[in-house]
Amino acid sequence: MVIVKRKTLTLAERLYLPEILRGLSITFRKMFQPKVTRQYPEEPLPTNEVTRGQPRLRELTEGHLACVSCGLCEAACPAYAITIDGQETDRFIEREPERFEIDMLRCILCGFCEEACPKEAIFMSTELELAGFTRESFKYGIDKLKRSTEELAPRMEYIKRINERW
Amino acid sequence: MTKIIVNGREVEADPQKPLIAACHDHGEHVPHYCYHPGLSAVGSCRICQVEVKQGEMPARVVAACRTPIAEGMVVNTDSEGAHDSRRECLEFLLKNHPLDCPICDKAGECSLQDYSFQEAQAEGRSSEPRRKLEKRKDLGDVILLDQERCILCSRCVRFMDEVPKSPQLCISGRGSHSVVETWQDAPLTGNYQGNLADVCPVGALTLKDFRFQARVWNLTRVPSTCSECSRGCSITAEVLRDGEVKRMRPRPNENVNGYWMCDHGRFSEGELNRSDRMAPAALRDDAGQLTAADPGDALRVIQNLLSVQSQALLLASPYLTVEEGEAFSQLARSLGRQASFFSPEPNDLRDDVLHTGDPCPNRRGLQEAGLTPMSSDEWAAASAAADCILLVGERLLDMLGDEALAGLPATQRLVVMECRASDHPAVDVAIGVPNRVERSGTWINVDGAAGAIRAARPAPQGVRTIVDLLADLTTTSGQPEEALSS
Structure with missing residues (x-):
């Protein structure tokens, strides 16, 4: 059995008012200091080229994807989030994805797909938000995944730069 | 030695x-x-x-x-x-080989990739441009040639010379101008062109049928046996994500097919991938429609029919395995009838290499199991005399033809155990069965060599094996239950 000895309060403490004033002084002091709270989601998170958000497919200026559906990202994906079916094209690059599906609920944003890609076709974007009402809605197809080269350019530059180090 | x-x-x-x-x-x-x-x-x-x-x-x-x-x-x-x-x-070899691997269908099973990796040949030292040649050269209905990828090993040329003995390919030009060609770009002919894609160690000769269909490392490979003739070539059935059979390739077997198979067998997967599958069980309802039913009910209806009707005709598909043949003849014995299997006319694909021209892959096995072959003439006579017909096995309805069923008398009861759906008005009871990539068993080929077929993907939901279904019918046949309306 432990006996806890209660501390006897001093007069100032018993008066209550000085302690209130001490607390309020902290409040008022902080009011004039710079704010550290971020008003998410009104104020989005700052991102840069190192941000590893959701993977996105790069669309070339000619309007088709850079992806040739080689399946290396599918093979590299540790979460089995990617499913690809290929089809033939008339272009010089003979093959393109017919279906490119990433299950965003499975995706763990590891970036292996980006690393495996031999065609600079898949990059981790700065997009981080994910919400939906059905499981099916998280299966992103080509229409939801494709982004213009300009949008993905900072990340592309970054990946090229770090690859040069090796 | x-x-x-x-x-x-x-x-x-x-x-x-x-x-x-x-x-x-x-x-x-x-x-x-x-x-x-x-x-x-x-x-x-x-x-x-x-x-x-x-x-x-x-x-x-x-x-x-x-x-x-x-x-x-x-x-x-x-x-x-x-x-x-x-x-x-x-x-x-790599000097002129394009860096096509992300696009190439051979990637993943390409010996050039494997040995480059194995021998650590990672970087080339030449800076000269690579040869520019034809990337999509059409070599007939089966094969597409990419001359840039070719390493001029001449396996394809020797194959055409030595196996089907119809030399059609040659290496023309000299030195760095050498390319694989046919004479004046004539399309390839013959029943053995598909093997060219297998013998090609790189992705120069590829199958049009398999072009960009799947990455090879995603395919599940299951050893099986070809169904298209009584040679029963050993094959590998390759299935993508438990779904479609994407290709079939020969599996080396010295006793049966060596290293080859014919195109007739190789490209028979279309029929295995059809989506119109028979429901696990269907009965004809009062309105005359064939509607899905409880499998137990459907089996009871069949048992009842077989015990009531004394002139039943039991006909199996030639694709039944030995095990299913045994179960079928056991059922026939318990009913005091003779089980038969449908034996279609030989086709004109017979050659000296592999194809036997006989479309029954398990003729010997079924005969040893006690089934008698039934030609289409015999079927016409026997079906007219029977009061109840039990058809078991895949592709039997296609082989008999819809006209043959339409001519059956209206009082006759027709029970069908098939893979593909049928809404033919003559069918009274229908049971779905697994096809030959969804079940396992043995076929015995024309020379008596046994070939296993192995399930490469699960059967559709609720579909039971033919052996199970026939065993259920056998155990209770001859003991009529309450008369069920059918």
């Missing part, structure tokens, strides 16, 4: 075969492109070089595919000299 020493191990080698075969037989893999165990050896790719020491001579590096075996050879497949020569050969 000759005694040689391979990598420090004394082994018995067949002197009729080249040195590379002896190395492979004893588990020492020697890289090779132009050598194929089913074809003659020419020694054009020089990748199979190994170090051989014989007698008092100093050790030298030789091409293993063109070196005959001699007593007392000391072979080292892993020597530095051998690796050096291989690396040099690879550099030349």
Whole structure:
């Protein structure tokens, strides 16, 4: 059995008012200091080229994807989030994805797909938000995944730069 | 048998075969492109070089595919000299090979990829541009040629010469202008073109049928047996994500098919991928429609029919396995009837290579199981005389034809156990069964060699095996239940 000895309060403490004033002084002091709270989601998170958000497919200026559906990202994906079916094209690059599906609920944003890609076709974007009402809605197809080269350019530059180090 | 020493191990080698075969037989893999165990050896790719020491001579590096075996050879497949020569050969082969791997259908099973990785040939030293040749050259209905990818091993040329004995391909031009071609770009003909894509060690000759269908590492490969003739070639059925059969390829089997199979069998997967499958059970309702029913109810209806009708005709599909044939003849015996299997007319695909022209893959097996063959004439007579017909097995409705069923008398009861859906008005009870990539069993080919078929993907939900269904019918037949309206 432990006996806890209660501390006897001093007069100032018993008066209550000085302690209130001490607390309020902290409040008022902080009011004039710079704010550290971020008003998410009104104020989005700052991102840069190192941000590893959701993977996105790069669309070339000619309007088709850079992806040739080689399946290396599918093979590299540790979460089995990617499913690809290929089809033939008339272009010089003979093959393109017919279906490119990433299950965003499975995706763990590891970036292996980006690393495996031999065609600079898949990059981790700065997009981080994910919400939906059905499981099916998280299966992103080509229409939801494709982004213009300009949008993905900072990340592309970054990946090229770090690859040069090796 | 000759005694040689391979990598420090004394082994018995067949002197009729080249040195590379002896190395492979004893588990020492020697890289090779132009050598194929089913074809003659020419020694054009020089990748199979190994170090051989014989007698008092100093050790030298030789091409293993063109070196005959001699007593007392000391072979080292892993020597530095051998690796050096291989690396040099690879550099030349890769000099003009395009960096197509992300697009190429061969990627993942390409020997050029494998050996480049194995021999650590990672970077080329040449800066000259690669050869520019035709990337999509049409070689008939089956094969597409990419001349840039070709390493001129001449396996395809030798295959056409030696196996179907219809030389149609040649290497034309000289030096760096050499390309594989047909005479005046004539399309290839014959029933064995598909093998060209298998013998090609790189992605130069690819199947049009399989073009960009799947990445090969995503395919589940299941050893099986070809169904299209009574040769029963050993094959590998390759299935993508438990769904479609994407391709079928020959599996080496010296006793049956060697290394080959015909195109008729190779491209028979379309029928296995059809989506209009029979429901697990369907009964004709009061309105005359064939509607899905409880499988137990449907089986009871069949039992009742078989016990009531005394002139039942039991006809099986020729694709039934030996095990299913046994179960079928047991059912027939319990009913006091003779079980038969449908035996279609021989087709005109018979040749001297593999195809027998007989479309029944298990004729011998079914006959040994006690089933008698029934030709279409016999079927016409027997079906008219029967009061109840039980048809069991895949593709039987297609073989008999809708007209044959339409001519049946209205009082006759028709029970169908099929793979594909049928809403033919003559069908009274329908049961769905698994097809030949969804069930396992044995077929016995024309020479008596057994070939296993193995389930490569699960059967559709609720579909039971033919053996189970027939066993259920057998155990209770001959004991009529309450008369059920059918």
